[in-house]
Amino acid sequence: MAEIGLQIAEMGRQARRASTLLAKTSTALKNRALLAMADALVARTEVIVRENARDLSAARAGGLSAALIDRLTLTGTTIAGIARGIAEVAALPDPVGTVASLWRRPNGLTVGRMRIPLGVIGIIYESRPNVTADAAALCLKSGNAVILRGGSEAIHSNLAIGAILREVLRDLSLPEAAIQIVPTTDREAVTELLKLEEFIDVIIPRGGEELIRAVVRDSRIPVIKHYKGVCHVFVDAGADIPMALRICLNAKTQRPGVCNAMETLLVHEQIAPRFLPEAAKELRAAGVRLRGCERTRAILPDAEAATEADWSAEYLDLILAVRVVRDLDEAIAHIEAYGSLHTEAIVTESYERAQRFLSEVNSSTVLVNASTRFSDGYELGLGAEVGISTTKLHAFGPMGLEELTTTKFIIYGNGQVRV
Amino acid sequence: MAEIGLQIAEMGRQARRASTLLAKTSTALKNRALLAMADALVARTEVIVRENARDLSAARAGGLSAALIDRLTLTGTTIAGIARGIAEVAALPDPVGTVASLWRRPNGLTVGRMRIPLGVIGIIYESRPNVTADAAALCLKSGNAVILRGGSEAIHSNLAIGAILREVLRDLSLPEAAIQIVPTTDREAVTELLKLEEFIDVIIPRGGEELIRAVVRDSRIPVIKHYKGVCHVFVDAGADIPMALRICLNAKTQRPGVCNAMETLLVHEQIAPRFLPEAAKELRAAGVRLRGCERTRAILPDAEAATEADWSAEYLDLILAVRVVRDLDEAIAHIEAYGSLHTEAIVTESYERAQRFLSEVNSSTVLVNASTRFSDGYELGLGAEVGISTTKLHAFGPMGLEELTTTKFIIYGNGQVRV
Numbered sequence: 001m002a003e004i005g006l007q008i009a010e011m012g013r014q015a016r017r018a019s020t021l022l023a024k025t026s027t028a029l030k031n032r033a034l035l036a037m038a039d040a041l042v043a044r045t046e047v048i049v050r051e052n053a054r055d056l057s058a059a060r061a062g063g064l065s066a067a068l069i070d071r072l073t074l075t076g077t078t079i080a081g082i083a084r085g086i087a088e089v090a091a092l093p094d095p096v097g098t099v100a101s102l103w104r105r106p107n108g109l110t111v112g113r114m115r116i117p118l119g120v121i122g123i124i125y126e127s128r129p130n131v132t133a134d135a136a137a138l139c140l141k142s143g144n145a146v147i148l149r150g151g152s153e154a155i156h157s158n159l160a161i162g163a164i165l166r167e168v169l170r171d172l173s174l175p176e177a178a179i180q181i182v183p184t185t186d187r188e189a190v191t192e193l194l195k196l197e198e199f200i201d202v203i204i205p206r207g208g209e210e211l212i213r214a215v216v217r218d219s220r221i222p223v224i225k226h227y228k229g230v231c232h233v234f235v236d237a238g239a240d241i242p243m244a245l246r247i248c249l250n251a252k253t254q255r256p257g258v259c260n261a262m263e264t265l266l267v268h269e270q271i272a273p274r275f276l277p278e279a280a281k282e283l284r285a286a287g288v289r290l291r292g293c294e295r296t297r298a299i300l301p302d303a304e305a306a307t308e309a310d311w312s313a314e315y316l317d318l319i320l321a322v323r324v325v326r327d328l329d330e331a332i333a334h335i336e337a338y339g340s341l342h343t344e345a346i347v348t349e350s351y352e353r354a355q356r357f358l359s360e361v362n363s364s365t366v367l368v369n370a371s372t373r374f375s376d377g378y379e380l381g382l383g384a385e386v387g388i389s390t391t392k393l394h395a396f397g398p399m400g401l402e403e404l405t406t407t408k409f410i411i412y413g414n415g416q417v418r419v
Numbered sequence: 420m421a422e423i424g425l426q427i428a429e430m431g432r433q434a435r436r437a438s439t440l441l442a443k444t445s446t447a448l449k450n451r452a453l454l455a456m457a458d459a460l461v462a463r464t465e466v467i468v469r470e471n472a473r474d475l476s477a478a479r480a481g482g483l484s485a486a487l488i489d490r491l492t493l494t495g496t497t498i499a500g501i502a503r504g505i506a507e508v509a510a511l512p513d514p515v516g517t518v519a520s521l522w523r524r525p526n527g528l529t530v531g532r533m534r535i536p537l538g539v540i541g542i543i544y545e546s547r548p549n550v551t552a553d554a555a556a557l558c559l560k561s562g563n564a565v566i567l568r569g570g571s572e573a574i575h576s577n578l579a580i581g582a583i584l585r586e587v588l589r590d591l592s593l594p595e596a597a598i599q600i601v602p603t604t605d606r607e608a609v610t611e612l613l614k615l616e617e618f619i620d621v622i623i624p625r626g627g628e629e630l631i632r633a634v635v636r637d638s639r640i641p642v643i644k645h646y647k648g649v650c651h652v653f654v655d656a657g658a659d660i661p662m663a664l665r666i667c668l669n670a671k672t673q674r675p676g677v678c679n680a681m682e683t684l685l686v687h688e689q690i691a692p693r694f695l696p697e698a699a700k701e702l703r704a705a706g707v708r709l710r711g712c713e714r715t716r717a718i719l720p721d722a723e724a725a726t727e728a729d730w731s732a733e734y735l736d737l738i739l740a741v742r743v744v745r746d747l748d749e750a751i752a753h754i755e756a757y758g759s760l761h762t763e764a765i766v767t768e769s770y771e772r773a774q775r776f777l778s779e780v781n782s783s784t785v786l787v788n789a790s791t792r793f794s795d796g797y798e799l800g801l802g803a804e805v806g807i808s809t810t811k812l813h814a815f816g817p818m819g820l821e822e823l824t825t826t827k828f829i830i831y832g833n834g835q836v837r838v
Contacts, residue, residue, distance in 0.1 A: 111800060197635075201812065216616075249836075358533070359443075362536075364827050366827060369831075371835065373837040381522055396825045407815060408783050411786040416793065417673070
């Protein structure tokens with residue numbers, strides 16, 4: 001094996017060892033570490049900003065776009081924000097050790113499922129260096145060791161943040177290998193990391209579809225991921241029109257660049273003639289361009305013509321595909337054919353169709369009379385947002401701290417044997 | 420792509436389509452289908468036995484061992500047993516559509532998680548043709564489509580059973596592609612199956628370690644698996660000796676060839692001089708051969724000497740590795756170093772050490788004062804046994820019907836938008 005392979009494997013081995021200790025670490029000590037980390041990041045702002053400046057000048061020399069340079073930049077204010085985020089993680093309940101229920105078997109055994117950490121988590125992400133601290137905090141709180149591989153543009157920032165977090169671990173006699181930053185930007189390091197099924201329990205990629213597809217292709221370790229969010233709002237016949245307008249405007253324009261923004265609007269043919277002109281007016285006033293099916297364009301003649309590709313497009317921009325459908329069945333069929341299993345909403349006054357939409361649409365988040373933008377760990381009350389999964393295994397939808405754990409069976413007996 | 424690739428991909432496509440319909444199928448109709456399948460298998464016993472005879476004569480000609488031929492053989496009695504098993508699955512509660520809790524957010528949204536089927540399940544297994552009917556029944560009950568690939572020795576038996584089950588689906592206007600048997604023994608078919616990430620949500624291999632490792636290596640689809648069970652019993656200082664003897668004898672000898680049988684016995688040094696001679700007497704009377712560490716052999720001079728390999732051996736036979744340990748910490752360290760994350764038990768009268776064992780040993784099933792043999796879906800009250808997972812993702816430990824489902828978020832609003 002090449003030297004880099006040996007180095008990455010050694011990181012995996014150390015992470016595995018650290019994870020065994022972390023799993024037994026008390027909530028109190030984990031919280032103490034998190035609060036100390038928040039303080040340390042603020043106290044060492046100067047070091048972080050200096051290392052971040054190295055990344056920034058390389059980025060400028062490399063011609064990175066202004067938007068990317070903005071995401072890469074760390075200041076006293078952003079570092080204080082990161083520290084506040086870590087302190088909030090300390091305040092969350094610790095899922096480890098909780099037992100949701102115990103049940104009694106006829107032979108007297110008492111059986112339950114206790115939450116335990118997953119073990120070692122590998123996170124592969126792009127540019128934003130704040131992810132380094134956020135992800136490390138969430139993994140520590142849930143008792144997991146983490147190996148972080150950020151974007152090469154942020155390597156100095158990430159290493160500086162990592163060094164500060166590890167110093168806190170060392171000071172509190174916690175295993176330093178609980179938080180490791182891959183110290184090289186070599187692409188080979190990722191390939192080697194994805195082979196370490198013996199040491200890493202799950203890989204969570206965060207970034208664009210390209211990155212995620214590459215990780216899934218190369219990984220021997222289970223990957224929790226979502227490729228994209230093609231989210232739908234279906235405005236039903238008889239919907240409350242002011243409510244439908246409010247929800248559509250929010251879902252499309254409140255933050256168009258994120259995965260839970262609406263990308264396709266489906267409108268029941270009975271309400272389309274009244275709803276679409278009003279919706280078009282409000283959406284256009286907010287800067288949204290419309291791409292409609294033929295029936296939409298019969299009502300909105302100046303909408304662009306949608307092509308087949310529009311129905312599965314994730315614009316992440318102020319563009320909206322619009323389709324008029326015959327009924328709920330056609331709306332559901334459209335979502336099944338073109339959706340990404342992410343988030344779908346219905347706006348309706350019909351009890352029966354609300355219930356049918358909730359039970360028949362099997363996307364990871366399904367809403368009645370609310371904006372798709374609520375598909376988010378914080379908004380749903382999970383306490384944190386680790387990511388969103390559109391893979392059905394293990395976690396489906398927004399993930400909180402609990403999704404970084406699994407359960408084991410615990411059994412209290414008094415001498416039972418099998419007969 | 421070769422013809423076989425096209426054929427398998429078409430099976431995947433049809434399974435995906437069937438799964439969308441199955442997810443919406445009522446519990447009543449699924450149960451009707453299961454009961455009709457049980458009846459049909461009994462009614463068509465003659466056909467099944469005839470097709471099974473073709474497999475048996477090929478197996479004899481191929482020189483298959485008597486034990487394997489025994490596992491392959493179907494008779495009127497075994498077929499009636501399979502039918503009873505399917506009727507029991509019909510009687511189980513349907514996990515699909517259940518919502519364990521609903522919670523209220525400050526903005527008035529009501530949020531819950533509803534159980535839904537995983538979608539399409541691929542099951543790859545060896546010889547025993549009863550798995551064909553069992554697995555098909557569990558997948559149907561949980562609303563999943565299934566693609567079954569059994570051992571080549573059982574191909575005619577499996578196809579006969581599959582044809583009968585599909586006839587029932589057709590009669591009840593359920594999608595026939597809900598249950599598909601890979602119709603060829605070509606090894607290539609498995610390779611192609613494992614590529615269908617677009618159509619198959621999870622692969623469950625059931626069989627020997629070789630088979631499972633090959634599936635994990637080749638699969639692009641998530642795999643739920645366990646390689647082996649190296650289960651431990653730790654007899655603590657001050658344990659109730661009659662109870663410890665009863666549990667050890669049961670764990671080792673009640674059914675030595677299964678994955679939840681004890682393979683290594685750990686004994687606290689304080690109890691070893693009294694416990695080991697009695698245990699050795701009873702175990703040997705049951706035909707068990709002992710392989711001990713040096714301290715064990717100081718007490719039991721005629722035990723064989725254990726080598727390093729014995730500590731991670733899954734004998735599946737009447738052989739037991741025995742080690743004397745200094746204390747609970749050394750026992751836990753041994754389990755961490757050599758265990759397989761399957762099942763471990765402690766026999767103790769100490770409240771504190773019972774609690775420590777339960778919380779610090781992170782195997783999938785951890786017991787106090789009970790036999791390792793209880794690590795089983797039926798015994799733990801899951802209603803069924805789909806398999807056992809020692810992978811922490813999605814399911815850890817024995818799997819019941821619920822583990823063939825996932826949850827989606829359902830959200831009831833009344834016009835909420837994000838601010």
